Amino acid sequence: MTCFSVATFNVRGLNDNKKKEDLSIDIDRYKVDVACLQECKIKDGIDEEINGKRLYVFPTVESSYGLGFIINEKWIDNVYRVWKVNERIAAIQITPAIKREERKYKVSQKNCKTKIQLPNIKKSITIINVYAPHSQLTQDHPEQTEALYDKLDETYKNLQKKSDNIIIAGDFNGSVGKRKENENHIGRYSKGQGIEMESF
Numbered sequence: 460m461t462c463f464s465v466a467t468f469n470v471r472g473l474n475d476n477k478k479k480e481d482l483s484i485d486i487d488r489y490k491v492d493v494a495c496l497q498e499c500k501i502k503d504g505i506d507e508e509i510n511g512k513r514l515y516v517f518p519t520v521e522s523s524y525g526l527g528f529i530i531n532e533k534w535i536d537n538v539y540r541v542w543k544v545n546e547r548i549a550a551i552q553i554t555p556a557i558k559r560e561e562r563k564y565k566v567s568q569k570n571c572k573t574k575i576q577l578p579n580i581k582k583s584i585t586i587i588n589v590y591a592p593h594s595q596l597t598q599d600h601p602e603q604t605e606a607l608y609d610k611l612d613e614t615y616k617n618l619q620k621k622s623d624n625i626i627i628a629g630d631f632n633g634s635v636g637k638r639k640e641n642e643n644h645i646g647r648y649s650k651g652q653g654i655e656m657e658s659f
């Protein structure tokens with residue numbers, strides 16, 4: 460088994476170089492392979508190198524949104540595709556041993572890291588980055604949260620035929636609730652209700 464480390468950072472703005480440098484340092488410190496980013500707040504998006512790593516931030520029409528990824532240098536040449544589904548969902552696909560001409564992209568706090576035990580690192584990996592509505596918005600407009608989970612479910616199902624390993628990460632602005640007896644998909648220290656996350 461091979462460990463592939465995925466992190467998620469709600470960066471609350473990524474407009475200054477100091478925050479980008481700090482992000483790069485955190486990637487090294489926590490030995491992260493790919494990190495999902497939320498609330499980048501960069502209208503036109505960016506695609507640049509930072510200390511050998513690749514930083515992608517998608518353009519956004521919402522001032523407080525903005526999804527992105529930062530990729531450790533050892534995986535940069537294996538990035539096959541990076542795309543934005545909508546303002547709240549984006550994805551990246553990594554395929555080992557990929558040829559440069561086969562790539563489908565153009566090169567132009569809340570912290571969480573998870574080590575995923577992959578059965579075969581030689582197969583493709585897709586990471587879905589999610590930024591869910593906050594609790595007040597969910598209370599005022601529950602249809603927005605429902606629409607997010609519907610789109611996430613659709614995205615996941617579409618990718619099942621195209622990727623061997625799918626990882627969902629991000630800022631869900633919620634919790635999975637307390638673990639019930641015989642559950643193994645929720646940790647010992649979880650709390651809250653988290654009906655949408657748990658049912659998904």
